[in-house]
Each structure stands twice: as C-alpha cells, then as structure tokens.
Amino acid sequence: MSKGVTPRSKDYSKWYTDVVQKAELADYSPVKGCMVIRPYGYALWEQIRDFLDKKFKETGHVNAYFPMLIPESFLQKEAEHVKGFAPELAVVTHGGGKKLEEPLVIRPTSETIIWAMYKKWINSYRDLPLLINQWANVVRWEMRTRLFLRTTEFLWQEGHTAHATAQEAEEEAHRMIHVYQQLCEEVLAIPVYVGKKTDNEKFAGAENTYTIEAMMGDKRALQAGTSHYLGQNFAKAFDVKFQSEENTLEYVYASSWGVSTRLVGAVVMAHGDDQGLILPPQIAPYQCVIVPIYKNNTQKEKVFSCVQTLEKAFKEQHIRYFTDNRETVSAGFKFNDWEMKGVPLRVEIGPKDADKNGVICVRRDTGEKYFQSIDSFIASCKNTLKDIQDSIFQSRLTFRENNTFDVSTYDELKTVIDNGGFARTFWAGTSEMENQIQEETKATIRCILFDNTEESGHCVITGKPSITQVIFAKAY
C-alpha cells in the first residue's frame, strides 16, 4: 500500500476515492455499483442519524418501517413520478422459484407504498397531520456510481407527512429543509445555500422542491438534502381523502424530505486535505486520539498513568476518544494514520511529557502543535473541540464566499463557471434557457435563494427586472 493519497491538485476525483478507502470509510463490494460502508464510515452515518432522529422527534415525527418491495403498478399511479423513476428501477420478477403474478420493484423512494397505506389510515381531519419518518435503504440503478455520492443502493431517511391544508404542508417542507441546514452547518460544519429548485430540477411528482447546496473542495456544488411540497399529487394518485370539520371530503396535502449517506461524501469533500479526512468534532467518531509513546516498561508505566488520567476526564466530559496502544506500529505511523482518519485532536504522551505532567496536542484542522499541562488540557479540551468545530465552519464559509461571484452578464457567468465557483445572479429566464446554459457551460441553477443578497436586479440572460436570485454551478 502506498503511503499517501493522490494530491487534490493532481486529480480531485482520485483524491476523493483514495481518502474514502484509506480512511476506511467504505470499500468496493463484489456487486457493481454497491459499496460496503465500513465501521468507521458507518460511525459517521450514525452521528448524522442520531442528530436527525432526535430533531425529527422534537418536531413531532415518529418512525415507522414500510416494505422494500413495492408492486410495480403503484409506481404507475403518479404520472410524473413514474416518468422520473422508471429508468432506474430494479425489478424482482421471481420469488420462491416461481414467476410473480406482478413484478415487485425495489423501492427507489417510498411515496407510493406509504400513500397506499395512508389511504387506509386517513379518514378524518382528526387523523392529521400524520408525520412519519422512515430510516431505510433504497435502490436506484444509476449509470455511473461513486462511493457515497451515488451508489446503486444507499441508506437514507425519508419523511412523509400528510396535512389538512396546503399551507401546513408547505410549512412542513420548509421546516425540514431548515433542520437539514442546521445539520449541515452545526454538525457537519458545511455552510449551505438554502433555496428552491427550478422546475427543471425538482423532484418527480413534487409541486415545489427545496434544497440545500454545499460547495465542495473543488468548488463544485453538492445537493446535501431536499424537501418537497407534494401538493395533492399523491393524495389524488392514491385517493387519500379526509372529512373536514365542515364535513366536506378533501384530498390531503403532503410533504416528503430526505438526506442520505451522500452526506458522508460531502464531509470528505468539504473538509479533507492531502493528508486525508478532516472531521468536525461534532461528527467525529473519535474526537480525541491518545497516542502513548514509550521505549521500555518503566516509561510505559509512567506514560499510562497519564493516559488513565486523560481517559477518566474524557469519560466524565463525554468526549469520544480512542487510545491507540498498538505496539506493532510506530508513533509516526499512528500520527499519519489518525490524520488520514481526520480525528480532530491528537494527544501525544511520551516520557518527556509525563515527566513534566503534560501532553503534546496537535489540531488536525490547523496542524498546530503545542505543549500543555495535563490539568490545563483537561480544563480546555471541550473548548478546543468547540473552537475546532467553529473554525472548520468559518474556513468553509470563507472559502465559499471567496468562490461565490455576483455576475450580471452571461459572459461573466461563463468565466466564473470555467474558473470554478458559484455564480450568483438574477434570473427571469425559461426552462429552455436553463437547458441551453447547461449545454454550453455544464452549470445548472442549483437553487433559487431564499435569502437574497440584494432585493432585485436584472436577469443575466433576458435583462428583464427580477427579484429571483439564483446560484449557478457545476454539480455532482
């Protein structure tokens, strides 16, 4: 095995694949397009899952589980939905050695089977709102796959809610995109642009799609989460009506929203460097790694008494840590290994430090290395982790701001896209114009910003006055 990873400047895509594999986040499986999420990678997903699950429950949602196999006919019921998903379905045609009466598709998303059930469960306005989330795997037969970013099977959560009014469903869709924003910014330390998708980019079967868009280390955009206002589309397709307080029969309004294991890829690409991963403390499986250094048993005893002091303090402060007491590899190897794995804070304790009752700390984000007494280390560790979290976020925010350019002409837009970065501009164009721009520049409208930086301007293509500010970028 070679020692480092391909430098980002040489081949960003290769760098990404190298890091994912060398940090032991995931590995290629014997099944084309499917990866194995390894324990260290899965631990990242668990952090994401735990944060979101708590948030979902705080906002009134409950978890449930629906079948992975969906009757093929269900997909047909919503015209746009089937059009969007039909090309990428995996279909089960046989079971128990016999051909099935009706083929079953492996869910690419669960709207249809969930709405088939909602029809049974929803009768009255008293049954609403219905706020269900599911943690599940889905399968989409993609042409080209990449570890975490786009795999044939992936893990995600999908929320599916039913409401009595359009306004309530819209509010729900907005609420959840903001939960995702909070996840990205506060936990993953990735700043995101929040906004709405254009008709070209919206979900198959949605009225409105909301999105958070993050900038990766190569200045391309990654959609990090989506939330949809589905209107009455699925209610009509599955005939889900409720009796209102006024005793009228109405179709219910819906939302759905999801994030996936793609977010693990986002963390890699947003923060990583040529040494490997850089994990924000909030998501790091180990926030601190202790590397004891010694030559003989006398030193070992002395060093480990310090290690024990640290471990006790970490436990008390609920800091996730790992003591690397492998005797088969050198200290230098361990340093590189944990840097590859992105552990935010490394604590080295050698005989010299133990004599002085201190430790050497090394920050992964800045590389800063300093001596501290054990007492002051223990007293400041939480703050240091917080500082790392904040400064990683700040550095990403600065990076994004430095690479987001306001443009007012198509030529400027092209220049920004060619040089790499986000182009922010006003828009009053059509779907066709958007397609044309995509063909010429490879860039798409990532989102229509919720929060404009200016109230109004002129459309970058048509010159018409506009209050719609958008982000153009090349996307993953």
Next chain:
RNA sequence: CGGGGUGUAGCGCAGUCCGGUUAGCGCGCCACGUUCGGGACGUGGAGGUCGGAAGUUCGAAUCUUCUCACCCCGACCA
C-alpha cells in the same frame, strides 16, 4: 448506451510486442530479534488454477477467437 482503459499473490505492478525449464518485484501478511517523539530495520517464511472458455503448438501469462468483470470520461441522478 457511446468513448477510453485494466484484468498476473491481499494491494500496486513488471513480464505479453518477439511462446521455452521452477512466473518475478514493491508494499502488506506471519515468526523471531533489534527498534519506538512524524509512515523503523534485519533475518527467515507463507501466499498464484496469470479473469473465464475454446483453439494453435512438442510447449501458452505470452499467439487466435469468443466471453465475463471492473475502473475512468460522457448522457441520468440524492
């Protein structure tokens, strides 16, 4: 599906053009010893149906035909 590439030890590769005893190298792995503060070293060792099938030949990793798989770039997508 279009374009490009690769299949030889766990990983990365050489050997293939121009067929010739026992198929090599680096890393990793195992054992022992010396090491241990930025990817340690020595000695010994284990590990291969050369992607698969058929053919040519006295003889095939190497030539021919067919086939399978995977990777990269595009179109599609969270």
